[in-house]
Amino acid sequence: MTWSTVLDAAGGVCLLLGAFMCLAGAVGLVRFPDTLSRLHAATKPQTLGLILVLMGLSLTLRTWAAVTTLVFVGATQFFTSPVTAQLVGRSAYRHRNVRTDLLIVDELSEALARDGGADGDGDGDDARPPASPDAPGPLQP
Amino acid sequence: MTDRPTKQGRRHRASRRGGFQPRAIIAVAVAWLFLWDRITWGNIVNGLIVGLVVTLAFPLPSIEFAGHPRPLRVAHLILRFFIDLVVASIQVTRLAFSPKRPRNAVIEVPLRSRSDFYLTITAELNALVPGSVVLDARRSTSTLFLHLLDVGRPGAIEEGRAHVYRVEERVVRALGSDEEIADLERRKREEELA
Structure with missing residues (x-):
């Protein structure tokens, strides 16, 4: 068994595992009941899946040119995926697109009710608490 | 304060x-x-x-950063993060294929450090670790609001909160100045006494 066979095999395992993780993320995206739960599926297995696919690729390609690009792709994913999740979660919350019946505790609504949605930043992005789930009001003007 | x-x-x-x-x-x-x-x-x-x-x-405000990175602790932070990411992915995967309907929560976590830099890093790391997605952040009080997935069992919410604090502590210890680390320790002791 040569060194390159070992690397190829390891790369193949990484690719398969990564593909499975991405599949799991997709299944979660379909099966989870609301936007906020779906965000979990869209960020975690998906990120790990991508990392594994990138690792698999670098193990099989084995050139520095490929590895640097793949590292760059991975790093970009790390920086962007939490930001995207936060923006989606935040707008879902503000547009009352939240299944409150699935929440045991909701301290954001409490905090927003406490100080009227002003978050004290002065950057004009103060949020409003979501209304009850059976009154899905129109988008905020 | x-x-x-x-x-x-x-x-x-x-x-x-x-x-x-x-x-x-x-x-x-x-x-x-x-x-x-x-x-x-x-x-x-x-x-x-x-x-x-x-x-x-696209000018951005430059980030206030008084500390200096400590290689060993940064390595520890990154290693723990990857372990957390794997655990999180397995958890979400299991939940995705199970018939169980998750019970969730939204919690408020006021961080102990007061810095945009640590707030950002802690939020980024927490978005990818078990069971939490950051929903909102307040700069004025360094507070994070997180959505926790599947916290139906007792004690899970407190565990989630403690996890955010552990990540924050790891971040400050890895990147902060001596003064900031001492500050965090002091705050932690105060909270334990309270």
């Missing part, structure tokens, strides 16, 4: 400082080299030009 006015004053100054940002330019240039895969003088010069244009066209 007594040190807040001065910190806010400093943050205000920092947010006004725009314009020439050599560190950001170098970071963009390095990213550019990664994209082109070859280190040539042409690529370096082009990268620096792109960096200059990007930082001038």
Whole structure:
């Protein structure tokens, strides 16, 4: 068994595992009941899946040119995926697109009710608490 | 709490400082080299030009960072993060294929440190670790709001909260100055007494 066979095999395992993780993320995206739960599926297995696919690729390609690009792709994913999740979660919350019946505790609504949605930043992005789930009001003007 | 006015004053100054940002330019240039895969003088010069244009066209407030990275603790932070990411992915995967309907929660976690930098890093790391997604962040009080997935069993919510604090502590210990670490320790002791 040569060194390159070992690397190829390891790369193949990484690719398969990564593909499975991405599949799991997709299944979660379909099966989870609301936007906020779906965000979990869209960020975690998906990120790990991508990392594994990138690792698999670098193990099989084995050139520095490929590895640097793949590292760059991975790093970009790390920086962007939490930001995207936060923006989606935040707008879902503000547009009352939240299944409150699935929440045991909701301290954001409490905090927003406490100080009227002003978050004290002065950057004009103060949020409003979501209304009850059976009154899905129109988008905020 | 007594040190807040001065910190806010400093943050205000920092947010006004725009314009020439050599560190950001170098970071963009390095990213550019990664994209082109070859280190040539042409690529370096082009990268620096792109960096200059990007930082001038989209100026960001430069981040207040008083500490210095400690390699061993940074390595520990990264290693723990990857373990957490794997655990999180397995958890979400199991939940995705199980018939169980998750019970969730939204919690408020006021961080112990007061810095945009640590708030950002803690939020980023927490977004990818078991059971939490950051929904909202408040700069004024360094507070994070997180959505916790599948916290139906007792004690799970407190566990989630404690986890955020552990990540924050790891971040400050890895990147903070001695003063900031001492500050965090003090706050922690105060909370334990309270």
